[in-house]
Amino acid sequence: MSARELLADRLAIADVLARYARAIDRCDLPLLQSVWWPEALCDYGSGPMPAGDWSEATIAALRQMLRTQHFLGNMLVEIEGDGATAETYCRAYHEVPGPEGAQEMEVGGRYLDRLEKREGAWRILHRRYVMDWNRNGPSTCRWDGPLYGTLTRRGARAPDDPLHTGA
Amino acid sequence: MTDLAARLDRLESRNAIHDLASTYMRGLDRLDLSLTRSVFHDDATTDYGEGWRGDVDGFIAFAHEVLSRHAANHHMIGQVRIEFEGDDLAFGEVYFQAFHRVEEEGEPKDFFVAGRYVDRYERRSGVWKIAHRSELVDWVRTEPAADEILSRQPGFPMGTRAPQDLSCRRAELRTR
Amino acid sequence: MAEPLDPRVQALLDREACRDLVHRLARGIDRCDAELVRSVFHPDATDDHGLFRGTAAAFVPWVMEVLAGMVRTQHVIGNILIELDGDVARGESYFVAHHVLPGEAGETFMVAAGRYLDRFTRRNGTWKIAHRHAVYDWSSSAPSTDIWDRARLADHAFGARGPADPSYAHFGAG
Numbered sequence: 001m002s003a004r005e006l007l008a009d010r011l012a013i014a015d016v017l018a019r020y021a022r023a024i025d026r027c028d029l030p031l032l033q034s035v036w037w038p039e040a041l042c043d044y045g046s047g048p049m050p051a052g053d054w055s056e057a058t059i060a061a062l063r064q065m066l067r068t069q070h071f072l073g074n075m076l077v078e079i080e081g082d083g084a085t086a087e088t089y090c091r092a093y094h095e096v097p098g099p100e101g102a103q104e105m106e107v108g109g110r111y112l113d114r115l116e117k118r119e120g121a122w123r124i125l126h127r128r129y130v131m132d133w134n135r136n137g138p139s140t141c142r143w144d145g146p147l148y149g150t151l152t153r154r155g156a157r158a159p160d161d162p163l164h165t166g167a
Numbered sequence: 168m169t170d171l172a173a174r175l176d177r178l179e180s181r182n183a184i185h186d187l188a189s190t191y192m193r194g195l196d197r198l199d200l201s202l203t204r205s206v207f208h209d210d211a212t213t214d215y216g217e218g219w220r221g222d223v224d225g226f227i228a229f230a231h232e233v234l235s236r237h238a239a240n241h242h243m244i245g246q247v248r249i250e251f252e253g254d255d256l257a258f259g260e261v262y263f264q265a266f267h268r269v270e271e272e273g274e275p276k277d278f279f280v281a282g283r284y285v286d287r288y289e290r291r292s293g294v295w296k297i298a299h300r301s302e303l304v305d306w307v308r309t310e311p312a313a314d315e316i317l318s319r320q321p322g323f324p325m326g327t328r329a330p331q332d333l334s335c336r337r338a339e340l341r342t343r
Numbered sequence: 344m345a346e347p348l349d350p351r352v353q354a355l356l357d358r359e360a361c362r363d364l365v366h367r368l369a370r371g372i373d374r375c376d377a378e379l380v381r382s383v384f385h386p387d388a389t390d391d392h393g394l395f396r397g398t399a400a401a402f403v404p405w406v407m408e409v410l411a412g413m414v415r416t417q418h419v420i421g422n423i424l425i426e427l428d429g430d431v432a433r434g435e436s437y438f439v440a441h442h443v444l445p446g447e448a449g450e451t452f453m454v455a456a457g458r459y460l461d462r463f464t465r466r467n468g469t470w471k472i473a474h475r476h477a478v479y480d481w482s483s484s485a486p487s488t489d490i491w492d493r494a495r496l497a498d499h500a501f502g503a504r505g506p507a508d509p510s511y512a513h514f515g516a517g
Contacts, residue, residue, distance in 0.1 A: 018260075019248070022260065071246075093281060139308075141308060142307065150217045153302065155283065163285055
């Protein structure tokens with residue numbers, strides 16, 4: 001494999017992970033389904049299950065939350081032919097409604113993925129999620145004041161996010 | 168361009184555009200706003216909500232006014248998604264989580280703002296720069312400062328703004 | 344000797360190699376993998392963490408001892424700027440490091456964030472770190488609010504130090 005090909009593959013794999021995070025944060029089920037091969041399995045702690053089924057259930061659960069941000073960091077990738085093994089760090093923020101007001105929940109973890117290239121396209125074939133830390137408390141999210149009050153373009157779920165509306 | 172040259176050009180373009188995002192942040196954090204200005208085309212447009220909508224020079228003035236009131240900043244970039252339309256036009260989404268140390272009613276507070284930049288990039292005369300940037304905010308948080316563990320350690324290497332920050336002291340970095 | 348690469352491809356590869364060193368070092372620290380940490384430094388490399396100043400060879404046991412006093416860590420790497428200059432490269436890599444510290448009154452969750460200022464050099468065709476300087480921009484610590492009962496969530500994969508972490512089997516090196 002050429003060096004250039006290796007670079008292109010690495011970027012394409014980083015792109016798959018970024019698409020995953022966008023799909024989760026925007027609650028975009030078709031986009032989420034597009035990161036998996038049809039027979040893909042994923043295991044977030046409750047055992048391996050078909051990634052397609054997991055995606056449907058997860059988007060429904062995410063819709064119960066107020067907002068999320070899945071922030072991806074370091075990524076180590078080993079590529080061998082049309083297969084790749086990757087570890088990607090993630091710091092995930094969730095704001096969820098609760099009886100005593102909104103709660104915030106931050107989770108640090110890693111995605112352990114096996115990916116495969118078919119007809120030039122990389123997708124995930126197997127995923128295992130590893131949990132490293134979490135942090136929980138009453139939400140201190142506020143949208144007023146001298147700094148936050150001016151930040152009036154806010155993220156939303158598809159199709160209402162400014163990314164989709166162009167607003 | 169041959170197919171091979173086109174693919175190499177795409178790789179280089181992605182790298183160059185990714186660098187624009189990192190350089191922009193470096194400019195904010197070192198309060199070196201000419202660096203931040205340098206990643207925009209002269210006629211670029213920006214949208215930061217009610218704080219600033221308009222041309223890039225206005226944005227730089229706005230950013231300077233806001234950031235110079237802060238004691239420290241740390242703008243962290245996560246995933247960067249770039250989609251090309253032809254050879255010289257691209258669209259991007261850049262995740263960020265930003266830290267701001269501020270004073271509120273005399274008390275030090277940590278302000279966190281996390282969101283995404285949604286950008287249009289254009290290559291003109293061979294150089295990629297930002298033609299439009301919108302900042303979207305996904306979550307915010309305020310906490311009382313709680314940095315005693317590190318700040319009470321003598322000799323702890325804290326960052327600062329340009330030109331004092333070590334990253335700006337090039338002569339010293341050559342021999343370190 | 345292999346045919347020399349197109350210099351444009353080589354520049355992209357050089358940047359990639361430096362980025363990979365930063366990511367591998369974060370992995371080495373989080374997994375308390377002394378060998379992995381050592382492998383990213385040249386033998387005569389130096390390190391300046393403020394609290395530690397010295398050779399990378401001495402940094403490795405020092406940092407392993409510091410880490411042993413902590414429950415767990417996660418070093419998330421963000422923006423990386425790399426400037427190439429022949430066989431030398433300089434990098435600025437943003438990080439947010441999460442630490443869980445033990446304590447008699449319960450665990451503390453401490454976040455320290457800053458930038459790694461690295462000098463990378465290429466010797467015999469291989470890029471490694473010649474000098475690392477850690478600069479800190481903010482930190483925050485508070486009582487841990489972790490809600491996971493790790494003993495009872497047997498099916499879940501939790502991060503660990505050393506080869507017990509699932510990533511070792513994942514990469515086939517465990």
